[in-house]
Amino acid sequence: MRAALANSQRLRVVRLTTIAPRPSIGVTPSACLHHDCYEGRFPMSESVALNEQYELHVNGEVRPVRDSWLGESLLYVLRERLGLLGSKGACEQGECGSCSVLVDDELVCSCLVLAASAVDQSIVTIEGVAPIGSPSDVQQAFVDAGAVQCGFCTPGLIMATHALLERIADPTEFEIREELSGNVCRCTGYGRIIEAVQRVAVSRRDSGQS
Template sequence: MDKDKRSTGYSLSVNDTSHEISKSWLGESLLYVLREKLGLYGSKNACEQGECGSCSVLMDGVLVCSCLVLAANATGRDIKTIESISDDDSLTDVQKAFVDAGAIQCGFCTPGLLITIHDFLETNPEPNVLEIREAISGNLCRCTGYGRIVEAVQIVSKQKSVGQGGSDDSS
């Protein structure tokens, strides 16, 4: 590794694009840099202590709270944010289920929950309700009481289990 990173910036790979981040205050979190330096406002700041999950992103494929990642320490890692999970004109199955199930009210927690649920369903495509609830226990929602969110995950899970029977899956 570089012996000394004094007085230099660093690069961040976010959604498959490399960005040069100019030096600034060392304490900047990945969340701050994503939002205020890269204009990726989809990741939300609601607590800055890892309690709410609104800032969830994937870092090298691992679900993390971007508020708890020192931005400078995200260099050399692959960051994926809510902005990357679907194209301009499409929705993922989970996004679609959120819309249909009424899982959105104010929507502030929504991006973080979507990142979390996408990650969760990758490893556990057919979860039971308790598993869903534990998986999203790090994502606080103040509007919905979680009922419609759990419902949305179940919708996707059911689709996936039906999908294994051979229906079209364009992932």
């Protein structure tokens, strides 16, 4: 009886450790950390520091931020003060990529940037990528390739993909994996995510956009 129980427990351990396939993309710091863009990149102006109020340029609009604590992250302000819920809060350490936005066309982890330090810079979130009802080619490719599962990681991945294709018009599979390696997908649907990026690259190349 003891031997049978021990074998059963061992089998259960094996099943638990092998039930989920290993992700095809390694988990490394998000692509928004690949740039030396944080040290001295977002200095806070003296006027903002003194007045504790400021304006952000988000998705082509000027959005006032009032009565805020100057230590609030850009992610917090986007979600809690401006109502832009597309950028997701998860690790809060710049490691999962779910909060990725563009600041002056540069991919950054909004959880690591003080909102008040992004004054006078152009911020683009997932809501500003394309008009409602008219998805961008990247967004459409994610749908067509079946790359959207639970959807939590999708906004960050789409922002990272836009940034990737601006830098590398026709990336290899290795380059796609490398550039998106820090955007963690808990559903482990990496194969279709890569396919979505490849679809956009091919479409743009065939249409002469790249």
